[in-house]
Amino acid sequence: MDAAATQNRERNHAIYEDLWTHYELFPHSGWAHAWAEIEPLYQPDRTLEIGPGMFPHVPIAGTHFVDLSRHALRALSGQGGLCAVATTPLPYSDERFDLVCLFEVLEHVTEDEALLVEIARVMKPGGHLFMSCPCNPDYWTYYDQVMGHERRYRADELSVRLASAGFVIEKVCPRHDRMDGWFGAVFGFGTKYLPGFTASIVRRYLPKVAAMPWQWYDGGDLAKAESMGGVTLRARKLLPGEHAMK
Numbered sequence: 001m002d003a004a005a006t007q008n009r010e011r012n013h014a015i016y017e018d019l020w021t022h023y024e025l026f027p028h029s030g031w032a033h034a035w036a037e038i039e040p041l042y043q044p045d046r047t048l049e050i051g052p053g054m055f056p057h058v059p060i061a062g063t064h065f066v067d068l069s070r071h072a073l074r075a076l077s078g079q080g081g082l083c084a085v086a087t088t089p090l091p092y093s094d095e096r097f098d099l100v101c102l103f104e105v106l107e108h109v110t111e112d113e114a115l116l117v118e119i120a121r122v123m124k125p126g127g128h129l130f131m132s133c134p135c136n137p138d139y140w141t142y143y144d145q146v147m148g149h150e151r152r153y154r155a156d157e158l159s160v161r162l163a164s165a166g167f168v169i170e171k172v173c174p175r176h177d178r179m180d181g182w183f184g185a186v187f188g189f190g191t192k193y194l195p196g197f198t199a200s201i202v203r204r205y206l207p208k209v210a211a212m213p214w215q216w217y218d219g220g221d222l223a224k225a226e227s228m229g230g231v232t233l234r235a236r237k238l239l240p241g242e243h244a245m246k
Helices: 002-020 032-041 070-078 112-122 142-146 157-162 182-195 195-210 224-227
Strands: 045-049 065-067 082-085 097-103 123-135 169-177 228-239
Touching: 002 070, 002 195, 032 097, 032 123, 032 169, 032 228, 065 070, 070 082, 097 112, 112 123, 123 169, 142 182, 157 169, 157 224, 169 182, 169 224, 182 195, 224 228
Parallel strands: 045 065, 045 097, 065 082, 097 123
Antiparallel strands: 123 228, 169 228
8 A cells, every 4th residue: 555545544534533523423314315226136145335434235144244433333333243343455365245335435445446446346247336436627616625535427438437447338317416615614614623513513414414315217327426526336357258238
């Protein structure tokens, strides 16, 4: 791990080790638009979620989790999660999992391409990746900076990264994930300097926001996601000898 990646890891650990102390575990079923798609593919011991914090998107008991936050790992382990501190490389053998979840994580990682390659390593061919991330750098605000984001993705940028790691996007769920500049400044300030107060507001509105019925679309077109500012997607690891459709 080079100096930039080490600094990035330490910064994210500092942000979230404190932030997650202000939250309780949020139920996976609360993420309605994601869980409806994940559930048919979910098997506890064959599932890994990376960086869930206090907001896991899959049932906890028997599922594997890695995170930088020891507070989050203790909470997940307390409910039966099989937990490990996030490392590079991931602490698992090749083709260990059928399903990997990566929600609101990739944008935090300096070496995002390397992380996707590492996810492909621990996933069996034909396995599935569910992930979400913010899109469109034109929507960058102070809130992105406070949360430790390295980037917001262009549609073609995200597509190329996934394809280069050996994934094909099967379904896309564009989501509204943008803030006016003034709101991003206020929310970012509150998150950084008044985390307990800001978390109390988030906890109040999170169930309603998480349950919003976003629409899924077949295929890998991310243009609408870039316009709306965020995406949840399902991608599949290609089989040996298989090539993504152009």
